Amino acid sequence: MRFTALDFETANSFNGSICAVGLAVVENDIIIEKKYWLVRPHANHDYFDPFNIYIHGITPAMVKDAATFDELYESEILPRISGTIVAAHNASFDMSALRHVLDAYGMEYPTTRYICTYKAAKKTWENLGNHKLNTVSDFLRFEFKHHNAQEDALACAHVLLAIQREKNLYTVEELAASLGMKIGTLYPCGYTPCSARKR
Numbered sequence: 001m002r003f004t005a006l007d008f009e010t011a012n013s014f015n016g017s018i019c020a021v022g023l024a025v026v027e028n029d030i031i032i033e034k035k036y037w038l039v040r041p042h043a044n045h046d047y048f049d050p051f052n053i054y055i056h057g058i059t060p061a062m063v064k065d066a067a068t069f070d071e072l073y074e075s076e077i078l079p080r081i082s083g084t085i086v087a088a089h090n091a092s093f094d095m096s097a098l099r100h101v102l103d104a105y106g107m108e109y110p111t112t113r114y115i116c117t118y119k120a121a122k123k124t125w126e127n128l129g130n131h132k133l134n135t136v137s138d139f140l141r142f143e144f145k146h147h148n149a150q151e152d153a154l155a156c157a158h159v160l161l162a163i164q165r166e167k168n169l170y171t172v173e174e175l176a177a178s179l180g181m182k183i184g185t186l187y188p189c190g191y192t193p194c195s196a197r198k199r
Helices: 050-056 069-083 091-104 116-122 133-139 149-167 172-179
Strands: 003-010 018-027 030-038 085-088 114-118 183-187 191-192
Touching: 003 050, 003 069, 003 091, 003 149, 018 050, 018 069, 018 149, 030 069, 050 085, 085 149, 091 114, 091 116, 091 183, 114 116, 114 172, 116 133, 116 149, 116 172, 133 149, 149 172, 172 191
Parallel strands: 003 085, 085 114
Antiparallel strands: 003 018, 018 030, 114 183, 183 191
């Protein structure tokens, strides 16, 4: 199985106010690369809401000398999400964050596909009380620091790999089909969401 797990943290309620990025690259069912960046949000969206700081612990002082998203995107982020499937827990948020930050900088969307591990977990383990990342990770006995972008990306990767083992499948496409899910797409002119058929 090959995919890149992705997680963003934001400075405020605007989804494009990205202040941290975490990635976990998976090849042949093994996490081969982990990346983490603090990000200085776009100048028009750089207010840090106290609630967001409470959630992730990132402050303006911590990102004042960090690169902006546009400085990281072409060389660091795009090569790791292009030509593969992106996985995110609650992918609607993370893909929205990516679209909004690219819009803020006037940059073109990449061509990539994505799957939501929240929806996949909900289809796989229906009897869990909820399917939040920490709940699913507790069920899988995977310990991580929630709301750290790197840790969340790793947890997301472990969720998808656990579903793969549960279903004994070898590709994300096979996994999605077995769960009645449609893989989402992001492309220069727009996107189609990752969706799951209701039973």
